[in-house]
Amino acid sequence: MKDDDNPLAAVGVEAEDERIYRNLLRRPRATLPELAARTGHTMATLRHVLCRLESLGLATRMAGRPVRYVPTRPDVAVDALISRREEGLAQARLAARELLAETPRVENHAPEELVEVVQGQAAVVQRFTQLQQTATRELLVLDRPPYAQDPTEQNAAEMERLSHGLLVRGIYDASALEIPGKLRLAQESAAAGEQARVSPEVPMKLAIVDRETAILPLSTDASASADSAVIVHSSSLLDALVTLFEILWRSALPLPALGSPTRPADMPDPELFALLAAGLKDEAVARQLGVSLRTVHRRVSELMDRLGARTRFQAGLLAARRGWWDPEP
CATH class of the missing domain: 1.10.10.10 (Winged helix-like DNA-binding domain superfamily/Winged helix DNA-binding domain)
Incomplete structure (x- = not known):
């Protein structure tokens, strides 16, 4: 230095x-x-x-x-x-x-101040970070593309708030977990205290702080960057966003945790099972594991044979009966 x-x-x-x-x-x-x-x-x-x-x-x-x-x-x-x-x-x-x-x-908040528009990717990142840092009770998050920050890097602001006991509930869209390394980051957040779930249909990216302020991107195009966002303050619109989150939360499934100390010892191929339970497609599973698609097909077939299942849905039910996974939200 x-x-x-x-x-x-x-x-x-x-x-x-x-x-x-x-x-x-x-x-x-x-x-x-x-x-x-x-x-x-x-x-x-x-x-x-x-x-x-x-x-x-x-x-x-x-x-x-x-x-x-x-x-x-x-x-x-x-x-x-x-x-x-x-x-x-x-x-x-x-x-x-x-x-x-x-x-x-x-x-x-005067009526004209209930909704703000933030322009520019850097400004969106800064405002989102500020909102996380000011949270005192809870942070509700819908996680899916587009991203203003690098999705392959951990959210340091959230981890800091988790270390101070903030209640964080996050629902990850299955498509978000297909990003290489994203599932591992989500599991690290869960290990730090985040209550994490997965849903195949998260309609938008959203963060709600203390049920008083929300931030969401103007565009829902997954291929775009989040270079503009809307800030919503206490209002009927904010109440509707909170209600949407709670509805999605009830229907979402718990995020499978890799290396969980409570995982049954007889579970075969636990890493593959966790990825499949998270809703990832075979191509995404192959990227996460760093293996070929053919290898994934073989390992999935072996897992289903072990369970005696003919379909993946049946495999999930049989796994739950064996105590390998709790599908109840």
Whole structure:
């Protein structure tokens, strides 16, 4: 990392202060004249910088004469700064809630403000991330193309909210799980606490935050990118979207989990079974497993023979009877 980078700016450390801190880390127990000689700064400037470093907990003075400065270990110092910043952000969030409470209800959203249009892929991503970060009770998600973000990368904002105990319910369209690696990401989210289900017919992409705000793309074309979206605030339209989610939730099936510790030991080919139970077609299963379509056909045939099933539907029923999979939502 170069000296003129300033990664600690995120926790309130100015670029010049960080450079002096780095200098101290390389040569601790330096005196003021030694620092001046190494950095080219005047003694007066260094006094101000060191005073700021002390107030941030990045450096301390040693007893005795001449005065020497010792840097605090980076992991300890930065963790403390992050905690301080998080406390400040939490207080700001509470203040925002209090300010909203002071606003007359009729002015929270005027009729013309109940629906917003967000233009541009970057703006859509930013707004979606903001909505996830402000969720306090629950996040309801219909997951299907089109995507504004890379669908092969984990949703870091959701994972962060899950780690803080947010209730997240997600319904994945089977076509979304055909994207290479997407099923694994969905299972990772489920392992982190998301309540995940699968449906063959998710009509749109949608996210609802605390049943107060929703975001959905303007286009439902799966081949397009989500470069524009609609934000819907509390209204009868939002109520209808929540109702739609609940109807789909009741008819959706639980997302099969790979490597589940509760999976029966006698289940043959569990990875293949999980993909089939998720509703993926043979071509998509082959891509997920990294094998040929012919291999998938052979393994499916072996699985059905093991179950004594003539059709895939019958195989699902027989698997449920054996306790391999719970088809009840």
